[in-house]
Amino acid sequence: MNRIRHFRMLPAAALLLSGLPLFAPAAEEGGGDFTRGAQAWSIHCQRCHNVRDPKELRDDQWKTTANHMRIRGGLTAQEVRDILTFLQESN
Amino acid sequence: MNRSLITLAVGAALAAPAAAQTEVEKLRAELDELRQEVRAAAEWKDPTTLVHMAGYADVGYEDAEGSPGSYLVGTFAPIFHYQFNDIVMLESELEFEALPDGSTETGLEYLTIDYLFHNNAALVVGKFLSPLGQFRQNLHPSWINKLASAPAGFGHDEAAPNAEVGAQVRGGFGLGGHRANYAVYIANGPAVELGPGGTELEAVETPGLNADEDGKKVVGGRFGLLVPGPRLEFGLSAATGEVGELGAGGYTGITRDYQAQGFDFTWRPGGFNIVGEYIRQEVGANAASTAPEEGVWDAWYLQASYRFPATDWEVVARYGEYDTPGTEADREQLALGVNYVFASNFVAKATFESNDNPNPGEEAGDRWLLQLAYGF
Numbered sequence: 001m002n003r004i005r006h007f008r009m010l011p012a013a014a015l016l017l018s019g020l021p022l023f024a025p026a027a028e029e030g031g032g033d034f035t036r037g038a039q040a041w042s043i044h045c046q047r048c049h050n051v052r053d054p055k056e057l058r059d060d061q062w063k064t065t066a067n068h069m070r071i072r073g074g075l076t077a078q079e080v081r082d083i084l085t086f087l088q089e090s091n
Numbered sequence: 092m093n094r095s096l097i098t099l100a101v102g103a104a105l106a107a108p109a110a111a112q113t114e115v116e117k118l119r120a121e122l123d124e125l126r127q128e129v130r131a132a133a134e135w136k137d138p139t140t141l142v143h144m145a146g147y148a149d150v151g152y153e154d155a156e157g158s159p160g161s162y163l164v165g166t167f168a169p170i171f172h173y174q175f176n177d178i179v180m181l182e183s184e185l186e187f188e189a190l191p192d193g194s195t196e197t198g199l200e201y202l203t204i205d206y207l208f209h210n211n212a213a214l215v216v217g218k219f220l221s222p223l224g225q226f227r228q229n230l231h232p233s234w235i236n237k238l239a240s241a242p243a244g245f246g247h248d249e250a251a252p253n254a255e256v257g258a259q260v261r262g263g264f265g266l267g268g269h270r271a272n273y274a275v276y277i278a279n280g281p282a283v284e285l286g287p288g289g290t291e292l293e294a295v296e297t298p299g300l301n302a303d304e305d306g307k308k309v310v311g312g313r314f315g316l317l318v319p320g321p322r323l324e325f326g327l328s329a330a331t332g333e334v335g336e337l338g339a340g341g342y343t344g345i346t347r348d349y350q351a352q353g354f355d356f357t358w359r360p361g362g363f364n365i366v367g368e369y370i371r372q373e374v375g376a377n378a379a380s381t382a383p384e385e386g387v388w389d390a391w392y393l394q395a396s397y398r399f400p401a402t403d404w405e406v407v408a409r410y411g412e413y414d415t416p417g418t419e420a421d422r423e424q425l426a427l428g429v430n431y432v433f434a435s436n437f438v439a440k441a442t443f444e445s446n447d448n449p450n451p452g453e454e455a456g457d458r459w460l461l462q463l464a465y466g467f
Contacts, residue, residue, distance in 0.1 A: 043270075043317075043321040046359060047229075047324060047357055048225075048229045048230060048235055048357075049234070049235040049435075049466075050432065050435035050436070051435060052435050052436065053435065056436070060138075060141050060143070061143050063174065064141050064142075064143040064172035064174045064180070065143065065145060065172070067172075067174060067180050067205075067207065068145070068170070068172055068180070068182060070207070070213065070262075071180075071182065071203075071205055071213055071215060071261065072229060073229075073263075074261055074262055074263040074272025074273065074274065074315060075262075075263050076210050076211055076262060076263050076264065077177070077207060077209070077210045077211075078210055079263070
């Protein structure tokens with residue numbers, strides 16, 4: 001019975017372990033690109049909502065907002081860095 | 092006379108360096124003060140920990156058939172973000188809802204710790220909005236939703252799952268020149284609620300159960316593809332597992348098979364925004380239950396909106412249907428709306444909902460909704 005229960009926990013363990021440092025954290029990768037960011041901003045933001053003006057938020061506020069949208073919109077870390085570069089240089 | 096002049100001249104000559112010295116000291120003190128201010132400002136220019144509050148709120152007026160018109164406070168939903176470097180972010184949305192008697196109900200819409208571990212993936216653990224479909228996880232906030240109401244069947248504990256407690260991996264990647272996004276999860280899963288008599292299935296409860304009473308997990312996910320270009324996205328969702336049965340006295344100890352499937356799309360040709368979604372939840376039969384039959388809850392909607400060029404006016408039309416194992420909640424709904432977009436995050440909406448129940452003997456009232464929605 002216990003063995004069966006342990007097997008049932010395998011999917012949960014696999015999902016949790018998949019997040020352990022097998023990969024480099026996104027922070028160690030390359031910087032953002034303004035042009036790519038402008039394109040990604042116009043494509044991805046409008047998938048769900050009206051486009052927000054870069055001047056609506058400060059640089060640091062865009063950082064948390066962009067990462068929030070990374071989770072919501074299924075963006076890559078590189079796309080987030082590109083969009084951030086665009087927003088932070090346009091506000 | 093000459094002696095006085097000489098005395099004055101000598102005095103002035105001696106006083107001048109002393110005054111200059113005082114001025115220099117004063118300037119030095121001011122410079123030190125400025126340096127401290129600049130250092131303090133630079134200290135918080137790029138901290139490793141960031142805190143930010145976002146969210147949305149809506150207020151309005153509702154005039155439903157058979158009820159007196161009422162002003163109402165809809166939802167206040169602050170979202171908290173705490174981020175450390177680009178490694179981890181805590182996200183939490185609270186939901187404050189004002190009830191008709193003036194009291195306030197508080198809910199935890201979601202609370203997750205997101206480990207941003209890879210360019211194409213983030214591990215999201217905690218209570219999260221269901222990744223199945225698109226309305227519940229992305230389109231329901233009032234400043235985003237083009238109409239002042241959710242489509243029939245896409246409200247809480249209806250056909251579309253609301254939230255889960257578990258772990259998911261989600262992200263995006265390129266696929267053959269196109270753009271894809273995905274979410275896969277394992278979670279406690281929903282519960283199926285029996286009706287008052289215990290002989291019928293009432294609803295699939297999907298508030299994000301914080302305990303897995305039946306001990307059976309649900310796994311699922313959504314795959315989205317932007318094809319042939321970035322203006323068109325298709326999404327496929329599915330989930331499978333088992334759910335516990337919830338009677339008047341709590342869990343009955345009976346579990347049932349659980350399946351969910353969904354399809355969604357968004358399309359933005361020109362000034363149009365067209366979205367559609369189908370979602371289906373099925374709970375299997377169990378002969379040991381007092382309500383042994385299987386149950387299916389499904390709903391769909393198709394919505395088109397158009398923003399008139401060079402204006403702030405927008406028109407919206409949506410048609411949808413909601414079908415349940417019972418008859419009372421079934422709906423055929425047509426909703427029409429006119430919006431004035433003050434700003435990208437501040438919208439005034441006027442929505443008319445025509446509701447019908449297709450079952451003999453059942454009725455559903457129409458209603459008008461006026462709403463001001465603000466995303467911050």
